[in-house]
Amino acid sequence: MSGTIRTGGHGRLGSVLSGLAVAVGCVLFLGGFAWGAVLYQPYIVPTDSMNPTVTAGDRVLAQRIDGDEVRRGDVVVFTDTTWGNVPMIKRVVGVGGDKVACCDADGRLTVNGTAVEEPYLRSQGWGVEEAASPSEFAATVPDGHLFLLGDQRAASQDSRVHLQDAGQGSVPRSAVSARLDAVVWPLDGLAAVDRPQGFAELPGGVSQPGPVRPLAWAVVGGAALILGGAAYGPLARLGSRARRKATARG
Structure with missing residues (x-):
C-alpha cells in the first residue's frame, strides 16, 4: 500500500508542476507578445x-x-x-x-x-x-x-x-x-x-x-514551458501503462 501511495503522490506532484509550467508559460508567451506589440511596430x-x-x-x-x-x-x-x-x-x-x-x-x-x-x-x-x-x-x-x-x-x-x-x-x-x-x-x-x-x-x-531579445526569449521560453507541461500527462500515462505491463509479465 505504501508503494501505491508514493506513486500517487508523485503523480499528483507531477500534475501540479505541469500545470504550473503551463500557467507560467502562458504568462511569458502571451505577455511577451502583448508587450512586444505595445513597444514594436513591424515594417517591410x-x-x-x-x-x-x-x-x-x-x-x-x-x-x-x-x-x-x-x-x-x-x-x-x-x-x-x-x-x-x-x-x-x-x-x-x-x-x-x-x-x-x-x-x-x-x-x-x-x-x-x-x-x-x-x-x-x-x-x-x-x-x-x-x-x-x-x-x-x-x-x-x-x-x-x-x-x-x-x-x-x-x-x-x-x-x-x-x-x-x-x-x-x-x-x-x-x-x-x-x-x-x-x-x-x-x-x-x-x-x-x-x-x-x-x-x-x-x-x-x-x-x-x-528589449527585443528579452522579449524573444520570453516568447520562446513560454512556448517551451507550455509544450513541456502539456506533454507531461500523455507521457505519464504511457509510462504508467508500460509499468503495468511489466508488472503483469513479472
Missing part, C-alpha cells in the same frame, strides 16, 4: 537604400520612440512631407548643431570635424569599403533636427538631395516614429540592428539596444 523595408544593413523586402521590428530619444547612428523610421510624406528608413548621422561633411582625405564622413568609422558601408560582405559618399557635401543641422543618410550611399535618396531645402536636408525630430532593432525575416534567426560604435565618442553617445 521598401528599398535597398539601407543595404547591406537591411535590404528590400526584409521584415523588421522598429521600437516606437519619441524623436527626442534619437541618437547618432540610429536607423529610424520617419515621415516628412518634403520627402514624399511616406514612411522612410534612414540612418541618423547628425543631430541639431552638428556640422556634417564628407569626405575627408580617407573618404570618411566627419561630424564636427571628427572622422566617423562606418563599417556598415562594406559592400555585401566583400570586404571592400565604400567612400562615405560618392559626392562631397557639407551641412549644419538646425536645432531639433536630424541629418539622415542611407547606408547604400551610391543610390540612396537622402539628406544630400535635399541640401537646398529649408534645414539643409534635415528633418525635425518629431518626424521620427520608430527605431529599428531587429530583422525578423528572412528567417536566419533574430538579427539585431547594432548601434554603430563610430558615433559613441561624440557627445550624447549612441542609444542602448531595445
Whole structure:
C-alpha cells in the first residue's frame, strides 16, 4: 500500500508542476507578445537604400520612440512631407548643431570635424569599403533636427538631395516614429540592428539596444514551458501503462 501511495503522490506532484509550467508559460508567451506589440511596430523595408544593413523586402521590428530619444547612428523610421510624406528608413548621422561633411582625405564622413568609422558601408560582405559618399557635401543641422543618410550611399535618396531645402536636408525630430532593432525575416534567426560604435565618442553617445531579445526569449521560453507541461500527462500515462505491463509479465 505504501508503494501505491508514493506513486500517487508523485503523480499528483507531477500534475501540479505541469500545470504550473503551463500557467507560467502562458504568462511569458502571451505577455511577451502583448508587450512586444505595445513597444514594436513591424515594417517591410521598401528599398535597398539601407543595404547591406537591411535590404528590400526584409521584415523588421522598429521600437516606437519619441524623436527626442534619437541618437547618432540610429536607423529610424520617419515621415516628412518634403520627402514624399511616406514612411522612410534612414540612418541618423547628425543631430541639431552638428556640422556634417564628407569626405575627408580617407573618404570618411566627419561630424564636427571628427572622422566617423562606418563599417556598415562594406559592400555585401566583400570586404571592400565604400567612400562615405560618392559626392562631397557639407551641412549644419538646425536645432531639433536630424541629418539622415542611407547606408547604400551610391543610390540612396537622402539628406544630400535635399541640401537646398529649408534645414539643409534635415528633418525635425518629431518626424521620427520608430527605431529599428531587429530583422525578423528572412528567417536566419533574430538579427539585431547594432548601434554603430563610430558615433559613441561624440557627445550624447549612441542609444542602448531595445528589449527585443528579452522579449524573444520570453516568447520562446513560454512556448517551451507550455509544450513541456502539456506533454507531461500523455507521457505519464504511457509510462504508467508500460509499468503495468511489466508488472503483469513479472
